[in-house]
Structures are given as structure tokens and as C-alpha cells.
Amino acid sequence: MKQHYLTMTMVLSIALFFTSCDKDDPVIPNEEELITTLNLYLTPVDNGEMVTLSFQDLDGDGGNAPIVTSGTLIADVQYSGRMELLNESESPVEDITEEIEEEDDEHQFFFQSTISDLSFTYEDEDDNGNPVGLSTTLSTGMAGSGNITITLVHEPAKNAAGVSGGDITNAEGEIDIEVTFPIIIE
Amino acid sequence: MNKNLLFFIAFTFVIFNLGAQNCNLKIQGSVFDEAPNVPLAFVNIFIQELSKGTITDEDGNFELRDICPGHYHLTFSHIGCDGERMHLDIYSDTILNVLLSHTPTTFGTVLIKGKKEEFVTQPNVSVNRRAIEDNANQSLSGLLENEAGVHLLKNGSGISKPIVQGLYGNRLVILNNGIAQSGQQWGNDHSPEIDPFAADKITVLKGVSAIEYGAGNLGSVILVEPKRIENEPHLHGQVNYVFETNGRGHNLNTRLGKYTPTLAWKVSGTLKKYGDRETADYFLNNTGIEEGSLAMQLEKTVKDQLFLDFYASTFNTQLGILRGSHIGNITDLERALVSEVPFFTEPNFSYTIDAPRQKVSHHLVKTKAKYFLKNDQLIELVLAGQLNNRKEFDVRRSGRSDIPSLDIAQYTFNTELKYIHNLPANWKFKIGQQNITTDNTNNPETGILPLIPDYFSWKLGHFFTISKKLEKIDFNIGARYDYELQNVVTISRGVDVEIVRFKNKFHNYSGLLSAKFELTKTQSISWNTGYATRNPAINELYSNGLHQGVSGIEEGDENLRAETALKNTLEYQWIPNANFSFNSLIYHQKFNDYISLVPQSEIRETIRGFFPVFKYEQMDANIYGLDVSTQFTIGRSFFGTLKYSYLKGVNTVEDIPLIFMPPNSFFGSLVYRAENSLQIRKLKFEESEIEINNRYVFEQNNILAGQDFIAPPSAYNLIGLKLSANINSSRYKIRCFVKADNLLNVAYRDYLNRQRYFADDLGLSISIGLNYKF
Numbered sequence: 001m002k003q004h005y006l007t008m009t010m011v012l013s014i015a016l017f018f019t020s021c022d023k024d025d026p027v028i029p030n031e032e033e034l035i036t037t038l039n040l041y042l043t044p045v046d047n048g049e050m051v052t053l054s055f056q057d058l059d060g061d062g063g064n065a066p067i068v069t070s071g072t073l074i075a076d077v078q079y080s081g082r083m084e085l086l087n088e089s090e091s092p093v094e095d096i097t098e099e100i101e102e103e104d105d106e107h108q109f110f111f112q113s114t115i116s117d118l119s120f121t122y123e124d125e126d127d128n129g130n131p132v133g134l135s136t137t138l139s140t141g142m143a144g145s146g147n148i149t150i151t152l153v154h155e156p157a158k159n160a161a162g163v164s165g166g167d168i169t170n171a172e173g174e175i176d177i178e179v180t181f182p183i184i185i186e
Numbered sequence: 187m188n189k190n191l192l193f194f195i196a197f198t199f200v201i202f203n204l205g206a207q208n209c210n211l212k213i214q215g216s217v218f219d220e221a222p223n224v225p226l227a228f229v230n231i232f233i234q235e236l237s238k239g240t241i242t243d244e245d246g247n248f249e250l251r252d253i254c255p256g257h258y259h260l261t262f263s264h265i266g267c268d269g270e271r272m273h274l275d276i277y278s279d280t281i282l283n284v285l286l287s288h289t290p291t292t293f294g295t296v297l298i299k300g301k302k303e304e305f306v307t308q309p310n311v312s313v314n315r316r317a318i319e320d321n322a323n324q325s326l327s328g329l330l331e332n333e334a335g336v337h338l339l340k341n342g343s344g345i346s347k348p349i350v351q352g353l354y355g356n357r358l359v360i361l362n363n364g365i366a367q368s369g370q371q372w373g374n375d376h377s378p379e380i381d382p383f384a385a386d387k388i389t390v391l392k393g394v395s396a397i398e399y400g401a402g403n404l405g406s407v408i409l410v411e412p413k414r415i416e417n418e419p420h421l422h423g424q425v426n427y428v429f430e431t432n433g434r435g436h437n438l439n440t441r442l443g444k445y446t447p448t449l450a451w452k453v454s455g456t457l458k459k460y461g462d463r464e465t466a467d468y469f470l471n472n473t474g475i476e477e478g479s480l481a482m483q484l485e486k487t488v489k490d491q492l493f494l495d496f497y498a499s500t501f502n503t504q505l506g507i508l509r510g511s512h513i514g515n516i517t518d519l520e521r522a523l524v525s526e527v528p529f530f531t532e533p534n535f536s537y538t539i540d541a542p543r544q545k546v547s548h549h550l551v552k553t554k555a556k557y558f559l560k561n562d563q564l565i566e567l568v569l570a571g572q573l574n575n576r577k578e579f580d581v582r583r584s585g586r587s588d589i590p591s592l593d594i595a596q597y598t599f600n601t602e603l604k605y606i607h608n609l610p611a612n613w614k615f616k617i618g619q620q621n622i623t624t625d626n627t628n629n630p631e632t633g634i635l636p637l638i639p640d641y642f643s644w645k646l647g648h649f650f651t652i653s654k655k656l657e658k659i660d661f662n663i664g665a666r667y668d669y670e671l672q673n674v675v676t677i678s679r680g681v682d683v684e685i686v687r688f689k690n691k692f693h694n695y696s697g698l699l700s701a702k703f704e705l706t707k708t709q710s711i712s713w714n715t716g717y718a719t720r721n722p723a724i725n726e727l728y729s730n731g732l733h734q735g736v737s738g739i740e741e742g743d744e745n746l747r748a749e750t751a752l753k754n755t756l757e758y759q760w761i762p763n764a765n766f767s768f769n770s771l772i773y774h775q776k777f778n779d780y781i782s783l784v785p786q787s788e789i790r791e792t793i794r795g796f797f798p799v800f801k802y803e804q805m806d807a808n809i810y811g812l813d814v815s816t817q818f819t820i821g822r823s824f825f826g827t828l829k830y831s832y833l834k835g836v837n838t839v840e841d842i843p844l845i846f847m848p849p850n851s852f853f854g855s856l857v858y859r860a861e862n863s864l865q866i867r868k869l870k871f872e873e874s875e876i877e878i879n880n881r882y883v884f885e886q887n888n889i890l891a892g893q894d895f896i897a898p899p900s901a902y903n904l905i906g907l908k909l910s911a912n913i914n915s916s917r918y919k920i921r922c923f924v925k926a927d928n929l930l931n932v933a934y935r936d937y938l939n940r941q942r943y944f945a946d947d948l949g950l951s952i953s954i955g956l957n958y959k960f
Contacts, residue, residue, distance in 0.1 A: 004565055005605040009619055023675045025685055026640045027630035033586060035793055057793040060635075061732050061739050062679035066791055089681070099584045151795075154514075154581065155530075172521075172529035174581065175514030178795030 034060055035096050037086040038179055040150065042071070042079035042138060051079070053148070055179040058088060070181045075143045080123070081136040083109065085177075100134060100152075107176075108158060109133025110151040110168040115185065117141025118148070120166060130158040131166070145184045152177035209254040213274075215282030216246045217262065226264065226286055226764050228822040230873065234259040235916045257419075261919075262286065263873065273418050308393030308700065308714060309757045309771050311335070311815075315386045315413075319957055320910070320923060322456075323428045323437045326360075326382045326410065332881065334813035334829040335392050335771070337848035340939040341375035343433070343463045343948055344475045344505045345544075348378075349938070350390055350406035351773055352809040352833055352847055356723045359399055360408045363497050365552055366400050368598035368624060369574035370638070372725040374940065379501045379548035379574065383426070383439045384454040384481035386413040392771065392813070393714055393755065397649050397664035397698050398604070400620055404718050404751040405775065412497070415443055415450040415485050424959040432927075432951030433474070434535065435460035443483075450485040461537035462506075465946035466933035471532050472506040474539045493556040502547040506539035511944040512581055515795030519943070523896055528945045541579040541587040549573045562609070566618075568602040592637060593629035598622060612655035620647045626724070635683065637731040637740070639676040641724050645669070651698070661701040668694040670721055676728050688728070692721035692748060712757040722746035726781050726802045738798045739790055740783065746804060749779045764819075771813045780807040780837075782844065785893075807844055809835045825857040834888055845893050849886035849901075849937050855879035864911065871911035877925075879906045886937045899942055902934035921957040926950065 040053040051073060057066035073079070085096035100107050104126040110133070111120035119139050122131030133152075153173040157163060160170035217229045225246025232239035233250065235258050242248045255277050262272075262284055274280070311333045321329055327346040330336045339354055340346040350358055355374065360367040362380050370376050382388060389409040391399075396407040423442035429435070436459050443452030458477035463470045481499035488494065510528025513519055522529060552570035559565060577590040604618035622645040628636040651664035672690040677683050696718035703711045729742040753775040761767040786799040811833035819825045830852050835844030857877045864871040886898040910923035931950035935942040 004559070005603065005617070008565075008567065008603050023625075023627075023640050023642050023673055026628065026636075026675055026677065028677055028683055028685070029628075029630040029633050029635055031635065032633050033582060033584075038793060055793055057791075058681045059679060061790070061792055061797070063790070064680065066793065103583060151517075154583070157529075172525075174512060174529075175518045175795055176583075177793055178515055178517055179793060 031060070031089060032087065032094060034087050034089055035085050035177060036060070036088045037084075038150065038177060039084040039086070041082045041084065042073070043082070044074070045078040045080055045137070048074065048077065053181045055181070056088070060089070066179075068179075068181065070183060072184045072186055073138075073140050075140055075185050077140050079138040079140075081120070081138050083134045083136075097134065100132070104132045104134075105130070105158075106155050107132060108153055108156045108163070108171070109136075110153065110166060110171065111136070111138075112149045112151070112168065113183075114146035115141075115144055115148075115183065118146075118183075118185070122166065126158075128158070130164050140185050143185050145182070147180050148183050149178065149180045151175055209252060211253040211255065211276055212249060212251050212279045213253060213260075213276065213282065214247070214249040214280075215284060217242050217248070217284045217286055218246060228264070229284075229286065230261075230263045232261045232263075232872075232914060234261065234914065234919065237914065237916050239914075273416070273420075308391050308396070309712065309755060310389050310391045310393070312387055312389040318382050318385065318388070319424075319426055319439075319921075320925075320955065322383055322426050322439050322955065323430050323435060323458075323953055324382070326378055326380045326388070329382055329388060330390060330408070332829065332853045332879075333390060334815045334831050334853075335811070336390055337831070337851070337938060339374055339846070340936065340941070342508050342511065342939070342941045342945075343470065343473055344460070345375055345377045345507075347371075347374070347376065348390075348408060349848055350408070351392055351775070351811060351813075352835055352844075353404060353406055356726070357404045357720065358406055358408065359396070360410065361399060362410045362499075362550065363412065363552055364409075364554070364568060364602075365550060365570045365572070365600055366622065367548075368572045368622075369546075369548060369596060370576050370594060372638075372723055375507075376544075376546075376576070377505075379503065379546055380410055381454075381456045381477075381479035381481065381499070381501055382410065383441070383456045384412060384479070384499060385410045387411050392773070393698075393700070393716065397651055397666045397696060398616065398618060400622070400645075400647060400668075404720055405716060405753045412452070412481075412483055415445050415452050415483065418443075418445045420444070422960060424957060426955070426957045428953055428955040430460070430951055430953045432948055433460040433463040434537075435475070448486070452483040453481070454483075455480045459537065462535050464535075464949055466928075466931045466949035467946065468527050468531050469533070469535060470508050470528075470945055470948075471530055471536070472509040472538070472540055472543070474506045474537055475503065476539065477501075477503040491558045493558075495552075495554040495556070497552045497554075498550065500547070500549045503545070504539055505544045505546075507542040507544065508941055508945055509540070509542070509581075511941050512542045513944075515792075515797055516789065517795055519895065522944050525944075541581045543579050545577040545579070545590075547573075547575050563605070563607045566602070566604040566606070568600065570600040570602075572596075572598040572600075574598070586633065590629070590632055591634050593632050594636075594638065595627050595629070597625045614653045614655075615650070616652075617650040618648070620649075621645065635677055635679065635731060637729050637733070638725055639674050639728050641672060641674040643673070643724070644671045658704040659701055662698065663700075664698040666694075666696045668692075668696075670694065672724065672727075674724060674728060676730070679730060688744065690721075690727075694719045694721055694748065708762045709758070709760045712755075712759075714755045714757075715753070717750070717752050719748045719750045721748040722781055722802075729802075732797065733800075738785075738800045741799065741801045743802045746781060746802060747779050749777055749781050749804065751778075752776045766816070766818045768816045769814070772811075773813075774808065774810040777807040777809070779804040780844075782807075782837075805840070806838045807836060808838055809833070809844070809847070823859050823861060825859070827853075827855045829853045842890055843888045843893070845889060846938065847886070847888065849898070850884040852882040852884075853879065869913055872914050874911040875909070877906075877908040877910075879908075880904070881906070883936065895943060898937045899935035902932060902936070904932060904934075905929045918958060918960040920959075921955075923955045924952065925955075926952045 038055045042051040051071035054069040087094040121137045123135040124132045154176045156171040156173035163171045217226045227244045229242040327338050327348045337349040338346045391407045399407045421444045426439040428437040438457045441454040456479045460475040463473045479501040484496040486494045509530040550572050554568045556566045574596045578592040580591040601621045607615045624643045626641050647668035649666035653662040670692045674688040676686045698716045700714040727742045733740045755773040757771045759769050783800045784803045788799045789796045815829040817827050832850045835847035860874040881904045885901040908925035913920040933946045
């Protein structure tokens with residue numbers, strides 16, 4: 001009868017009342033895979049001042065705008081470029097460059113520029129003889145200004161037409177990094 | 187396929203004792219269509235033990251002679267459908283009155299102690315056991331695809347969830363065995379973790395407010411139900427195997443059951459393995475499936491008063507996701523959109539499943555006690571526990587692809603108590619309460635800040651319904667109140683992450699008013715109106731992170747309010763005779779504070795490039811539409827079905843369309859059943875059928891340029907063909923079929939498939955199936 005129903009309702013409700021309602025503090029995941037910083041160190045092959053292009057985004061996908069540090073390059077100079085990737089949210093800072101070196105056959109940097117006579121050449125290769133882009137040579141031409149976009153593609157089709165020459169068009173894969181620096185050439 | 191062909195047998199039989207002599211007994215009787223209650227001609231009646239059968243005449247009468255006393259299994263079947271078996275002990279001449287129903291919509295009739303437990307005035311469609319067996323290669327959602335008013339939200343070929351009259355995910359409740367399916371149902375790329383083969387019937391209630399099925403639903407509910415174990419003293423079982431060419435997939439199902447007075451049991455299991463699926467032109471690499479599930483059902487009746495039911499199931503799956511749909515930032519998306527063939531497409535088939543992939547398991551234990559206090563009163567208690575563990579693996583650097591990017595364990599505990607009282611003069615009163623506690627925990631080993639936070643939630647709901655059946659009118663009123671407590675522990679984003687706690691309390695209300703009028707003997711009208719509120723779900727409030735599938739950053743809004751919906755439906759049914767039925771359903775649902783994921787003008791810059799940002803926002807909206815279906819038989823050999831769905835969703839604040847609303851669609855099928863059995867050598871094929879069907883999906887024109895990354899795909903038309911036949915013998919029954927889906931190998935993309943940005947949908951697929959029953 002209805003008493004049965006009411007008794008059971010009470011029993012069920014009391015049983016649930018005693019179940020814990022609070023969650024424990026979660027363990028905050030260690031975001032070791034995150035890349036927060038890209039530094040491209042450009043050292044003139046002949047003497048001169050080193051220029052560092054730096055893109056730093058410490059909050060990952062969060063809403064804070066990244067800090068972009070660009071630089072001024074000298075016309076008609078060859079720079080030797082060294083790429084560095086860091087996870088600065090970790091302490092100590094983690095060097096992600098090593099991960100790319102270990103998996104260099106699965107990664108490739110692409111360099112695109114809106115400045116007509118500025119060019120990048122790859123100075124490194126993976127075990128299959130294909131370029132990686134951690135080490136490069138940048139040659140400037142005439143004075144001017146524009147943008148350089150650096151893209152890191154994970155699992156690119158390195159053997160597709162033009163890809164080993166630095167053309168991203170047929171590279172497929174998926175983009176891990178894509179950053180743009182405004183550049184002035186004097 | 188005739189999925190919504192309900193074949194329900196309600197039978198009464200009277201046994202005459204006319205002095206039994208050996209082997210000259212008679213079984214005679216008549217078969218009627220249930221709804222218009224007219225005689226049904228051309229029904230096949232078959233006694234399995236004797237391999238003998240007959241067909242009803244124009245007046246629905248049949249007679250079988252020269253039968254020895256004994257135990258027999260009789261099957262009843264009509265064109266386009268397969269009747270269920272009934273067990274009879276024949277000691278004397280027997281008269282049977284059989285009631286068959288093959289109308290597209292029927293009252294949910296459950297016979298308990300000879301009384302109809304329910305009379306539902308809500309529009310519904312259902313898929314019967316035979317359709318489940320013939321489509322054993324389909325998922326739960328796939329089985330419902332051709333029903334009027336039901337659409338699928340897909341993520342490639344292996345992942346799909348049902349949409350009913352425009353609602354899905356958090357707004358649609360799926361009840362597996364009476365228990366609300368828990369898990370990460372909010373995800374558009376998360377399939378319901380249910381093996382349909384364990385069920386006997388899948389019903390979609392397209393109503394306004396399914397009061398007794400718990401909070402969260404704004405009208406529609408999908409019920410996945412096994413039947414009560416038949417009162418069958420013999421061991422019965424079946425083995426079902428389907429091979430599908432597209433994906434080179436193997437599906438194996440078995441079922442075994444027996445009724446004994448001490449305990450009735452049934453066990454059902456499924457194994458599935460698929461490799462890469464293919465479109466008309468190329469392979470969809472990494473789209474394989476591996477699935478294994480097992481379900482057990484136990485029933486016991488104590489002194490005709492207490493009915494105990496225990497159900498346990500485990501469902502485990504691993505799904506590959508098209509490699510080319512896993513992309514980085516918005517530049518990647520743009521590159522992928524212009525590519526004709528998805529990235530990473532390879533010329534070779536493979537069964538291998540690599541990242542990106544999902545590995546999901548779902549376990550359910552349920553026990554139900556039904557106690558008849560008196561003949562007209564019963565009390566029902568249900569206790570259930572669920573564990574859902576979802577792991578999603580992305581393509582990651584340095585061997586991390588084997589570490590899940592998302593790993594959530596969710597425990598759910600349900601209790602339900604109902605009291606049902608059948609009062610005189612066809613009044614019926616039902617009161618009940620439901621508790622659902624949920625404990626959701628992320629595994630921190632992912633190395634990624636979780637998209638959905640850890641939380642604990644407690645829902646407590648109370649409801650009542652009152653129904654009354656009059657001569658020409660049935661009506662139903664009901665109301666429900668739900669309290670929900672959410673204890674949420676989020677991790678903030680930013681340079682210094684910290685733990686932020688939220689404690690939310692919500693009150694939800696819903697109400698229902700419905701009536702069904704019998705206009706004439708053959709026509710009826712049902713009108714439903716329902717109001718419901720739904721509080722924002724955890725993902726709508728707190729989701730935060732990158733959703734790989736569409737390369738967008740999704741952000742919840744902790745200030746969302748509950749949304750409210752007012753839905754009205756009007757259904758007209760015309761069943762002039764057993765050979766024709768027509769059903770049309772108009773619905774309109776008005777939402778206030780409709781919660782929707784809206785693309786923002788902000789394009790976020792990160793080191794990985796630029797990402798579109800989506801935020802949960804609230805708006806007022808209307809969703810309305812029309813579902814029409816008709817079924818007809820021509821003579822004794824042809825059976826046809828036509829279905830059409832129209833739907834429109836509008837954001838009424840800005841007067842713009844709602845995105846991801848189902849396009850209009852049309853489905854038609856025609857079945858030819860051979861009158862005579864076919865003799866091929868020693869094999870005798872009965873009930874041979876040829877079916878041709880056609881599915882046309884219109885282009886979704888109700889969308890503005892700029893509301894989506896690309897324009898909606900064009901309309902498409904798919905043709906299917908199926909040949910089937912049965913071999914009946916005294917000891918077993920074999921059913922075999924060959925069917926072709928997308929017969930013309932059309933290359934097409936579907937608006938509701940989230941992989942349409944990257945790849946075509948499935949090309950031609952041929953399935954061969956064999957079902958052995960004993």
C-alpha cells in the first residue's frame with residue numbers, strides 16, 4: 001500500500017544522504033607535452049649581432065595573448081639559424097627540441113616569408129635524408145619588411161612533391177606549431 | 187527492412203475437449219489485425235515440429251488438421267514481418283484467436299496478468315526483433331536511421347548518436363533496460379554504449395514530456411528493452427553471423443535462453459570486428475571497430491505476486507577515427523577542406539586501429555522487483571549501478587599516442603521506486619521517485635588539462651501521472667519535480683593553474699497533458715502538450731579545452747541558466763483496414779534560454795596557430811516539423827512503406843537558423859514476398875522476399891553562409907536492395923539474407939556527419955547474413 005511506498009522512499013533517501021557529496025582535489029595533470037616557447041636564434045655567418053625571434057605563450061590554449069619578440073635583420077647577410085622549443089610551464093624548463101630530434105623523421109619545419117628575396121635552406125636531415133629544419137641558413141636580400149611564418153608539421157608527407165624543398169603545399173600531416181613574426185630588414 | 191513494422195501478438199486461446207484421439211486433433215482459429223480489429227488474410231502459420239503450415243483465408247481463418255497431442259511451437263508471420271513464436275501444449279482440439287499488429291504506431295501494450303499496464307498517448311515508433319537481427323551489423327543508432335523523425339549525428343562511420351525531432355545528447359534520454367544510460371552522453375562524437383542485439387525492441391517516444399523517465403529529457407526518449415523471457419520449457423537459442431564487405435567486417439551474435447519455474451535465464455553476446463571502411467573512391471584509413479559485449483537476464487516469479495528481474499551487461503569497444511580528420515589549427519582545417527581526398531589516405535586496407543581512437547567500456551548491473559500488492563496495485567523497485575570508462579587517444583609526440591588524451595571514469599548509481607494503482611472505471615494512477623548519483627573522475631595521467639572537470643552530482647526526482655481511458659478518449663496528465671546538486675572541481679587555465687570549486691543547486695519542473703480521441707473506428711487524433719526545464723549540464727557550464735575533432739576551443743559558461751521547453755504535438759492516424767495505414771505528426775517546440783555552442787568572433791592565437799573559439803550561449807529558439815508515414819499491402823505479395831520528415835530550427839532572437847539541425851529526408855521501401863516456397867535441390871526456402879528501398883536526404887538549405895566552415899553538402903539518394911529467405915524445419919529455423927547498401931556506390935557527404943569536412947561517406951557495402959535459431 002502507500003505506506004510501503006513511503007517507507008521505501010525514506011529508506012532510499014536516507015541511504016543516499018549518507019553517500020559522500022564532495023569530490024577530492026584532483027591531481028593537476030603534468031602538461032609535459034605542451035610547447036610554450038619557440039626561439040629561433042639567428043647568428044650571422046660572418047661576424048655580427050645575433051638576432052632572436054621568440055614566441056612565448058605560457059597559458060597554452062588559454063585566453064592570454066602570446067608575447068612575440070621579433071627583430072631587425074641586416075640586408076644581404078647569411079644567418080645560421082638554430083631552433084629551440086621549450087615548455088616553460090614546467091620547472092625546471094623542459095627542452096622539447098630533444099623530442100623533435102628523436103622523432104625527426106616525423107617532423108618538419110616550414111618557413112614562409114612575404115619578403116621576396118629572403119630564403120631559408122635546411123641544414124639538417126633525418127635518417128632518410130629528408131630535411132627537418134631545426135638547423136637552417138637564412139639569407140636576406142634587399143632591405144624591406146614583411147612577415148616570416150614558421151610551421152611545424154607532425155607526420156608530414158616528406159616525400160610528396162616539393163616538401164623536402166620546403167614547400168608546405170603537399171605536406172599534409174597536422175600542424176603542431178604555427179607562429180608569425182613581423183620582420184624588418186635594414 | 188520494415189523496421190517499424192510492429193509485430194505484436196496478443197493471443198487468447200480456448201481449449202475444447204472433444205474427446206482426444208490420437209493424431210487427428212485440429213487447431214483452428216482466426217487472425218485479426220490489432221488496431222482496426224479486422225480479419226487479417228494471408229498470414230502464414232507454421233508448426234515447427236511438424237514442418238507443416240497453412241495460410242489464413244480472406245476472413246482471417248485457418249485450420250490445421252491431423253495433429254498428434256504434444257508440445258508444439260507455432261509461428262505467425264505476415265508479409266514483411268516475422269512473427270514471434272508461441273509454445274502450445276496440444277491435448278485436444280484447440281481454437282486460437284490471434285491478434286497481430288503491424289501498424290506503424292501502436293499503443294505500448296504490455297500484458298501483465300492479462301491487463302494492459304500502459305496506455306500511452308504519446309507518438310512513438312519502434313524497431314522489432316527481426317529488424318535487430320537482420321541489421322546485426324548496425325549500431326543502436328544505425329537501427330533507427332530510417333524511422334520518421336529520427337536522424338543520426340555521426341562522426342565518421344563508426345560513431346553515431348540518434349537525434350529525435352532535432353534533439354540529441356543532453357536533451358535526449360536513452361533508457362537501456364529502464365536505466366538512463368550514463369557516461370559522456372554530451373559528446374557529439376560519443377556513441378551510446380549499448381549492444382542492440384541484447385534487446386528485443388527499441389522504441390522512440392517522440393512525445394512532449396516523458397514524465398516518468400527522468401530529468402533531462404525535453405520530450406523524447408529512446409527505450410531499449412529486452413522482452414520478458416517467454417514461458418518456454420525448452421532451451422532455445424540462436425546464432426547470427428553477418429559479413430559486410432565494406433570494412434570487411436565480421437559480426438557474430440549468440441543468444442541462449444530457457445524458462446524453468448525456478449529461474450528463467452537468457453544470455454546474449456556480440457563480437458564485432460571491422461577494418462578500414464571505404465567510400466566510393468578511397469579507403470577511410472583507421473576507421474576499424476572492435477567490439478565485444480555480453481548480457482545476462484534472469485527472471486523469477488514468486489507465488490505470482492513478486493516478480494524479480496536481474497540484468498547485467500558489459501559493453502567494450504575500440505573505435506578508430508579517420509586519421510585525416512585529426513587536425514591541428516585553423517590553417518590545417520582550411521588545408522583539409524580544399525583537399526579532395528583526406529590527408530593520410532592510403533591505398534591499402536587494414537584492420538589496424540591506431541591513434542586517434544576511442545576505447546570505451548560500459549558495465550551495467552540492474553535488479554528490479556515488482557510486487558503485486560493486490561490485483562490492481564503494484565510497487566516496483568529498481569536498483570542499478572553503471573560504470574563508464576572512456577579513453578580517447580590522440581596522435582601525440584614521443585610515444586605518447588598510447589597515453590589517452592582523455593580518460594574519464596564515471597560511476598552512476600540509480601534507484602527507482604514506483605507505485606501503480608489501477609482504479610475502477612479505467613483510472614490509473616502512478617507515482618514514483620528516482621535518484622541518480624554520479625561520480626565523474628578524470629585520470630591525471632593524460633598530461634592534458636581535462637575538457638570536462640571532476641564532479642559529483644545527485645539528482646532526485648518525484649513524479650506522478652494519472653490516466654483515464656474512456657470509450658472514445660484516453661487522457662493522461664502528469665507532473666514532475668527534480669532537484670539536482672552538482673559539486674564540481676575545475677582546474678583553471680592560465681599561467682598558474684589552480685583548483686576552483688563550484689556547488690550548484692537546480693530545480694526542474696515538467697508537466698504533461700495529453701489526449702487521444704477516437705474520431706471514427708478507423709481514425710484517431712492525439713494531442714500532447716508538455717513543459718519541461720533542463721538545467722545546464724556539466725559540459726555546458728565548465729568544459730574548457732581543445733576539441734580535436736573540429737579543431738575548436740570549447741568553453742563553457744558557469745553563469746548559464748536552466749533552459750525551458752514547451753512542446754506541442756498533434757498526431758493523426760488513419761487505419762481504414764489491415765492493408766493500409768497512415769500517420770502524420772506535427773510538432774512544435776518553443777525554447778527559452780536554449781543552450782547552444784556558438785562560434786565566437788574571437789580567433790585565438792596560440793603557439794599552435796589560430797583556433798576558432800566556441801562558447802555555450804543561451805538564446806530563444808523554435809524547433810518544429812512534420813513526420814509522415816504510410817504503410818500498405820497490395821494483394822498477398824507486396825508491402826510498401828513511405829516516410830518523410832521535415833524539420834526546421836530557428837534562433838528567434840536573431841531570426842537565424844539553428845546549426846546542426848537535421849535536413850529533411852524521405853524513405854521508401856517495397857517488399858515482394860514469393861507466394862510459394864522455393865525448392866533448390868533439397869533446400870526449401872520459405873517466405874522469400876525481395877526488398878528495394880530508397881533514402882533521399884535533401885540539402886540543408888536552412889543555414890546561412892558563414893554559420894559553418896563550409897556550405898552544407900548537396901542532397902543525395904541511396905538505393906538499397908535485400909534478398910531474404912527462411913528455411914524452416916522441425917528442429918531449427920535458418921534465415922539468410924544478402925543486402926546491398928548504397929547499391930549505386932554514390933559518393934556523398936551527409937550534413938550531420940562531422941567528418942563531412944574531410945571525407946565522403948560510405949560507398950557500396952554488401953552484407954551477407956545467416957541466422958540460425960533452434
